[in-house]
Amino acid sequence: xxxxxxxxxxxIFAGPTVAVDNFSxxxxxxxxxxxxxxxxxxxxxxxxxxGGFERPTSGQMTIDGDDITQLPPERRPTxxxxxxxxxxxxxxxxxxxxxxxxxxxLPQDQIRHKVExxxxxxxxxxYGARGVNQLSxxxxxxxxxxxxxxxxxxxxxxxxxxxxxxxxxxxxxREEVRDIQQRLKITTLFxxxxxxxALAMADRIVVMRDGRTEQIDRPDVVYRDPQTPFVAGFIxxxxxxxxxxxxxxxxxxxxxxxxxxxxxxxxxAIRPEALDLEASGTGVAQVHRVTDYGTHGLVDLDLGDxxxxxxxxxxxxxxxxxxxxxxxxxxMAAYRDNARVYRS
Amino acid sequence: xxxxAPTTIATRRPPLVRIPTDWTGIVFAVLLSAAVxxxxxxxxxxxxxxxxxxxNVIPQQFGLRFWNQTLTRADVWAALxxxxxxxxxxxxxxxAICLPAAYAFARLSFPGRNVLFFSFLAGHAFPKxxxxxxxxxxxxxxxxxxxxxxxxxxxxxGTLLFMIWIPVAAFQSVDRRMExxxxxxxxxxxxxxxxxxxxxxxxxxxxxxLLSFVGTFYETEGAWLIGAPGIRTMPVLMISFxxxxxxxxxxxxxxxxxxxxxxxxxxxxxxxxxxxxxARGFGG
Numbered sequence: 122x123x124x125x126x127x128x129x130x131x132x133i134f135a136g137p138t139v140a141v142d143n144f145s146x147x148x149x150x151x152x153x154x155x156x157x158x159x160x161x162x163x164x165x166x167x168x169x170x171x172g173g174f175e176r177p178t179s180g181q182m183t184i185d186g187d188d189i190t191q192l193p194p195e196r197r198p199t200x201x202x203x204x205x206x207x208x209x210x211x212x213x214x215x216x217x218x219x220x221x222x223x224x225x226x227l228p229q230d231q232i233r234h235k236v237e238x239x240x241x242x243x244x245x246x247x248y249g250a251r252g253v254n255q256l257s258x259x260x261x262x263x264x265x266x267x268x269x270x271x272x273x274x275x276x277x278x279x280x281x282x283x284x285x286x287x288x289x290x291x292x293x294x295r296e297e298v299r300d301i302q303q304r305l306k307i308t309t310l311f312x313x314x315x316x317x318x319a320l321a322m323a324d325r326i327v328v329m330r331d332g333r334t335e336q337i338d339r340p341d342v343v344y345r346d347p348q349t350p351f352v353a354g355f356i357x358x359x360x361x362x363x364x365x366x367x368x369x370x371x372x373x374x375x376x377x378x379x380x381x382x383x384x385x386x387x388x389x390a391i392r393p394e395a396l397d398l399e400a401s402g403t404g405v406a407q408v409h410r411v412t413d414y415g416t417h418g419l420v421d422l423d424l425g426d427x428x429x430x431x432x433x434x435x436x437x438x439x440x441x442x443x444x445x446x447x448x449x450x451x452x453m454a455a456y457r458d459n460a461r462v463y464r465s
Numbered sequence: 466x467x468x469x470a471p472t473t474i475a476t477r478r479p480p481l482v483r484i485p486t487d488w489t490g491i492v493f494a495v496l497l498s499a500a501v502x503x504x505x506x507x508x509x510x511x512x513x514x515x516x517x518x519x520x521n522v523i524p525q526q527f528g529l530r531f532w533n534q535t536l537t538r539a540d541v542w543a544a545l546x547x548x549x550x551x552x553x554x555x556x557x558x559x560x561a562i563c564l565p566a567a568y569a570f571a572r573l574s575f576p577g578r579n580v581l582f583f584s585f586l587a588g589h590a591f592p593k594x595x596x597x598x599x600x601x602x603x604x605x606x607x608x609x610x611x612x613x614x615x616x617x618x619x620x621x622x623g624t625l626l627f628m629i630w631i632p633v634a635a636f637q638s639v640d641r642r643m644e645x646x647x648x649x650x651x652x653x654x655x656x657x658x659x660x661x662x663x664x665x666x667x668x669x670x671x672x673x674x675l676l677s678f679v680g681t682f683y684e685t686e687g688a689w690l691i692g693a694p695g696i697r698t699m700p701v702l703m704i705s706f707x708x709x710x711x712x713x714x715x716x717x718x719x720x721x722x723x724x725x726x727x728x729x730x731x732x733x734x735x736x737x738x739x740x741x742x743x744a745r746g747f748g749g
Contacts, residue, residue, distance in 0.1 A: 173649075193648070194649050195649070195651045205642050207642035209665075268650065
């Protein structure tokens with residue numbers, strides 16, 4: 122069993138820039154946790170601290186109870202897969218994989234056995250003699266993964282490993298990585314700025330912003346039940362409408378909805394799939410554009426003040442540009458002071 | 466369902482694009498090649514000539530008489546051996562001093578880094594002879610004039626620029642993530658340098674070492690000013706032959722002999738290093 126525990130970790134770079142701010146997380150045995158956030162949210166810095174490539178300014182990190190905070194990378198039971206693959210181009214595939222095993226003093230036949238096994242695992246059996254520059258981007262990424270896995274690390278660290286690959290390959294590789302991770306039951310910390318990747322792979326998602334945690338939850342909960350307006354806007358498509366609540370009624374540019382919260386400013390969040398439209402000559406919004414995706418349609422709408430909203434509809438042919446519509450949200454949430462205050 | 470007609474687009478040839486002939490480029494290439502090759506050709510022909518009088522365009526008589534006369538001289542062999550010894554010692558010393566310094570310049574930040582880095586240009590920024598005279602005055606007091614180590618020291622100064630600047634560029638171009646990946650699989654800092662950084666920077670560093678060796682082998686001013694009269698390297702000997710003898714062939718034969726080491730070195734460079742390493746070393 123391997124449990125990673127991060128307690129109150131901060132990283133302040135010269136400047137001073139706070140990259141990670143008092144961050145805590147516990148990753149359970151065999152769990153895959155995604156660190157998700159925009160550029161500069163501190164997710165990569167955090168991962169590099171777990172790998173030993175950055176020292177935390179404060180806080181503690183343990184693996185299975187052993188304090189690793191001050192250990193150099195070579196003495197940590199972690200394996201990192203880098204975004205740029207970072208394969209050693211002066212070595213062939215076999216030597217790339219065997220390097221770490223050799224450092225551990227394993228006998229030659231055992232090294233060969235382990236390398237062949239891991240190549241088989243990542244679907245590259247028989248590729249040992251190839252130079253790494255002879256491989257495609259996807260194959261290079263598999264070798265990078267194999268290089269970490271062959272050492273059987275307690276914690277696998279993935280730093281945006283698919284960022285340099287095309288969409289099709291990315292989708293295929295993330296399924297394969299997830300399969301391998303589940304088969305080996307290896308505790309994994311995964312950094313990405315792609316929400317699709319996080320939703321598809323993670324057992325839990327940590328949404329980060331400015332070095333802090335915004336929300337830690339299962340992917341479906343993060344999507345359906347975002348705790349802050351940032352998470353609501355970052356995961357999936359969301360209509361975020363700033364307005365005023367007076368006597369239990371939210372208003373913005375003709376749009377009026379009952380929201381039983383105290384008076385004051387509020388941000389309303391409605392998913393496009395939860396926003397029904399009703400054609401009406403006196404509607405509060407005007408259709409700007411209708412896009413037919415075959416399986417569904419997406420209607421872009423403008424409120425009276427130009428606020429742009431999106432609604433997903435089953436029959437896009439019922440709507441056309443310039444048409445007036447009324448909005449009938451089936452589910453919504455309201456946020457105030459960076460916290461959710463209402464949900465229907 | 467309607468079947469799609471087979472497409473003919475794929476079999477259609479794309480229109481031929483005419484690449485305009487770069488006449489200016491060709492003229493420059495020919496002129497540059499002529500400027501390099503013609504003098505070499507003339508010296509090469511002179512080395513194998515016994516009689517060549519005006520106004521003949523080609524020599525009247527070819528032969529190996531002057532080769533025989535030159536190669537039987539003891540001072541030629543002594544000078545060749547000395548030149549090879551000097552170049553080897555200077556290059557090894559330069560590598561031992563400059564490579565760690567280059568690594569420090571490339572990877573560490575310390576006070577005065579930039580000033581120190583650019584100071585290596587200083588030796589090449591002023592007329593060299595003035596600098597050599599000043600150094601010779603100091604060496605005279607230190608009893609280094611006319612000694613092997615005096616010439617080593619002066620030639621070492623000449624290699625600093627290549628052996629610092631090119632390796633700095635080589636170390637800087639090594640992907641830090643590769644080094645981190647090696648740390649990640651269990652390699653300590655020295656093992657990372659030995660197994661990852663050095664092989665990655667290796668070809669470019671080899672180019673710098675080669676340039677130093679060849680540069681030192683042909684270095685004349687320092688060797689002459691500091692080495693004379695006791696130390697006579699091949700180029701110094703060649704100059705004295707040319708100055709003291711009215712027979713052109715002696716100088717030509719020595720000159721052709723001097724091509725040999727650099728020719729071997731360049732062939733080695735092409736096979737082992739590849740042209741790209743030189744370009745990378747200069748930031749290309």
